[in-house]
Amino acid sequence: MSENITKIAKIGELAPLFDLPSTKNLDTLSENIRLEDYRGRWVMFFFWPYDFTTVCPTEIIAFNESVGTFRDLKCDIIGASVDSVYTHRAWMNTPRDQGGIGTIRYPMVSDFTKETARTYGVLDEKTGSAHRGLFIIDPEGIIRYQVVTDMNVGRSVEETIRILEALQSGGMCPIGWKKGDKTLG
Numbered sequence: 726m727s728e729n730i731t732k733i734a735k736i737g738e739l740a741p742l743f744d745l746p747s748t749k750n751l752d753t754l755s756e757n758i759r760l761e762d763y764r765g766r767w768v769m770f771f772f773w774p775y776d777f778t779t780v781c782p783t784e785i786i787a788f789n790e791s792v793g794t795f796r797d798l799k800c801d802i803i804g805a806s807v808d809s810v811y812t813h814r815a816w817m818n819t820p821r822d823q824g825g826i827g828t829i830r831y832p833m834v835s836d837f838t839k840e841t842a843r844t845y846g847v848l849d850e851k852t853g854s855a856h857r858g859l860f861i862i863d864p865e866g867i868i869r870y871q872v873v874t875d876m877n878v879g880r881s882v883e884e885t886i887r888i889l890e891a892l893q894s895g896g897m898c899p900i901g902w903k904k905g906d907k908t909l910g
Contacts, residue, residue, distance in 0.1 A: 732844065733844060733845075733846045734844060734845045734846055734860065734868055734871070735868065736868050736869070736870070736871060737867060737868070737869075738867065738868060739866050739867060739868075740760060740768075740770075740860065740862045740866055740867070740868045741760075741841070741844040741845060742759070742760050742761055743758075743759070743760050743834070743836075743841045743844075744757050744758075744759045744760075745757060745758055745805070745834035745835055745836060745841060746809075746810045746834065746835045746837075747810060747832040747833065747834045747835070748810055748813050748814060748817065748829070748832055748833045748834075749832045751814055751817065754810045754811065754814060758803060758832050758834050760803075760862075760866070761866075763801055763803075763862075764864065764865070764866055765864050766799055766800065766801055766864055767798065767799055767800035767801070767861065767862065767863060767864060767889065767892075767893070768800065768801050768802075768803060768860075768861070768862040769788075769795060769800055769801070769802050769803070769859065769860070769861055769862075769885060769889065770802075770803045770805065770845075770859070770860045770862060771784075771788070771802075771803075771804055771805070771857070771858065771859040771860070771880070772804075772805045772806060772836075772842060772845070772847050772855040772856070772857065772858040772859075773785065773804070773805075773806050773855065773857060774806065774807075774849075774854040774855055774856070774857070774876045775806055775807070775808055775854055776806055776808045776812045776813060776815075776816040777812075777816055777819075777824055780876070780877060780878075780879045781806075782821075782824075782825075782826045783879050784857075784879045784880055784882075785804060785826050785829060785833075786821075786826055786827070787882045788802055788804070788831070788882055788885075789826075789828075789829050789830055789831065790882075791882050791886065792830045792831055794886055795886070795889075798886070798889055798890065798893065800861075800889055801831070802831035803831065803832055803833075803834060804829070804831060804832070804833045804834070805833070805834045805835075805836050805841065805842070805855070806833070806835070806836065806854075806855060807835075807836050807837060807839050807842060807848075807853065807854055807855055808835060808837070809835050809837050810833075810834075810835040812835075813833045813835065817829055817833075836855070839853065839855075842855040842858075845858055845860065846858070846873070847873055849876075854876070856873050856874065856875065856876060857873065857874045857875070857876060857878065857879070857880060858871065858872070858873045859871065859872050859873075859880055859885065861885075861888060861889055861892060863892070869892050870888050870889075870892060887902070887903060887904075890903070890904040894908055895908075896908025896909065896910055897909040897910045
């Protein structure tokens with residue numbers, strides 16, 4: 726009897742590939758996002774538990790407001806939850822003062838089958854939602870950073886940018902390192 730074993734994402738290894746429905750074309754919702762199409766660029770891939778929740782919009786909107794900074798760093802953002810692309814679109818089309826998130830300038834993907842959240846090690850099997858997982862993937866497709874938090878704690882855009890810049894520096898970066906600081910090697 727053989728077991729179906731899912732490989733879990735790990736630092737220093739190739740990021741698990743995915744091909745997921747996305748909001749890239751908000752009108753038709755017909756364009757999938759494939760991780761392999763981003764080879765050659767840095768990627769910040771992050772999960773949130775569900776759309777139309779409390780903490781999630783604070784992160785999604787904050788990352789949206791920093792899209793230009795990420796682009797300047799040659800890094801694309803891809804957001805994911807286990808909700809459908811139809812739910813993503815409804816959330817984007819709902820005014821912010823009514824619990825919506827408005828226009829988002831990076832694609833949001835639907836991991837409706839939950840397989841991607843499972844392979845990235847962020848799926849809460851009891852609830853069926855994703856924990857707040859964030860992964861920085863280098864241009865060769867290797868995971869260089871990951872952080873997973875409980876569902877009630879939002880992540881820091883500033884810290885994510887600092888980590889990305891540190892990874893791109895190519896040096897050994899001490900605690901608190903910021904772009905322009907000396908590296909240790």
